[in-house]
Amino acid sequence: GENVEQHPSTLSVQEGDSAVIKCTYSDSASNYFPWYKQELGKRPQLIIDIRSNVGEKKDQRIAVTLNKTAKHFSLHITETQPEDSAVYFCAAVFYKLSFGAGTTVTVRA
Amino acid sequence: EAGVAQSPRYKIIEKRQSVAFWCNPISGHATLYWYQQILGQGPKLLIQFQNNGVVDDSQLPKDRFSAERLKGVDSTLKIQPAKLEDSAVYLCASSSLSGGGGGYTFGSGTRLTVV
Numbered sequence: 001g002e003n004v005e006q007h008p009s010t011l012s013v014q015e016g017d018s019a020v021i022k023c024t025y026s027d028s029a030s031n032y033f034p035w036y037k038q039e040l041g042k043r044p045q046l047i048i049d050i051r052s053n054v055g056e057k058k059d060q061r062i063a064v065t066l067n068k069t070a071k072h073f074s075l076h077i078t079e080t081q082p083e084d085s086a087v088y089f090c091a092a093v094f095y096k097l098s099f100g101a102g103t104t105v106t107v108r109a
Numbered sequence: 110e111a112g113v114a115q116s117p118r119y120k121i122i123e124k125r126q127s128v129a130f131w132c133n134p135i136s137g138h139a140t141l142y143w144y145q146q147i148l149g150q151g152p153k154l155l156i157q158f159q160n161n162g163v164v165d166d167s168q169l170p171k172d173r174f175s176a177e178r179l180k181g182v183d184s185t186l187k188i189q190p191a192k193l194e195d196s197a198v199y200l201c202a203s204s205s206l207s208g209g210g211g212g213y214t215f216g217s218g219t220r221l222t223v224v
Contacts, residue, residue, distance in 0.1 A: 001167070006151075034213070043200065043215040044152070089151050096165055097142065097202075097213055099151035 002027040004092050006100030014108050019077040021103045023090035026071070032093040033066060033073050037086045038102075044089060048075070080107045111135065113216035115201050121222045127189035130219045134182070134203030138214075140164075141178055143186050144200040146218070152200055158184060191223045 003026040013019045025033075031052040036044035050057045050064045050073065057064050061080075066073040073092075077084055085107045090100040114133040122128050134141050139160050144152035155174065157165040160181035169176070173192070178184040188195055198218040205212050 004151075043217050045215075046213070096154055096157055098154070101151045102149075 002030060002092050002094055002096070002098040004090060004098050004100040006090050006103060008103060009101065010104045010106070012106045012108060013080050015080060015082060017080055019075075019080055019084070019105055019107075021075045021088055021090065021105075022072065023074070023092075023100050024070075024072050025092040025098075027092070027094050028068075028071065029094045030092040033064070034091050034093070034097075035062075035064060035075050036089045036091065036099075038089065039086045047088075077105075080105075082107050082109055113201055113203050113214050115199075115216035115219055117219055118217065119220045119222075121224060122191055124193055124223050125190040127187065128191055128221060129185050129187045130199050130201075130221075132184045132186070132201030132216060134184070134201070135205075135214055138203035138205050139181070140204045141184050142202045142204075142213070143176055143184070144202065146198045146200055148197070155186070155199075188221075191221075193223050196221055196223045 006023045034049035035047050037047045038044045048059050048062050048064050050066050061078045063076045087102045087104050089102050091097050116131050141158045143155045145155050146152040155169045156176045158178040161178045176186045198220050200218045201216040202213050
């Protein structure tokens with residue numbers, strides 16, 4: 001089955017700086033890569049996604065890149081704000097949604 | 110559009126007791142998923158339904174966990190008997206597209222504590 005690895009497990013950044021989270025996946029058949037933000041005690045919320053026929057996608061301060069050859073994908077958050085503090089999960093989908101272990105992002109004011 | 114509904118929100122039981130969780134997906138969503146999220150970890154898929162048929166239950170501990178989705182709408186997940194390591198948040202999700210099409214929506218989850 002699909003195995004998704006996510007790094008780092010924790011990330012502390014100064015407000016205004018950028019944050020980068022990296023993931024790798026094992027199944028080359030995976031074709032959809034969503035990113036979720038989960039605040040304490042709440043459900044995962046989709047923040048951005050990318051499909052395998054696209055290399056990069058941007059939505060305001062958030063961008064995702066995908067390297068199918070290397071089976072890598074990354075989340076980039078620019079101009080971080082305190083409200084970006086949360087746990088972020090990458091995921092990969094072939095026929096089911098498989099999650100990474102999560103990155104706890106803390107934005108220091 | 111109404112979201113994915115789950116109940117109860119919280120449940121505390123003693124080990125060896127049984128417990129059941131309920132999920133009502135978004136209307137018209139054919140695919141329903143149950144995930145287990147242990148504190149500090151990513152959600153792990155327990156079972157995936159397409160309408161009322163099971164697509165994947167490879168990570169469901171079948172000696173104690175069972176799930177059903179009658180009439181292809183609501184679903185229940187049961188644990189009997191519960192163990193301490195079953196303490197987790199149980200998330201239900203649904204999607205309108207089968208397999209890897211995306212469009213997953215999660216419920217608020219049921220937080221289970223086994224003491």
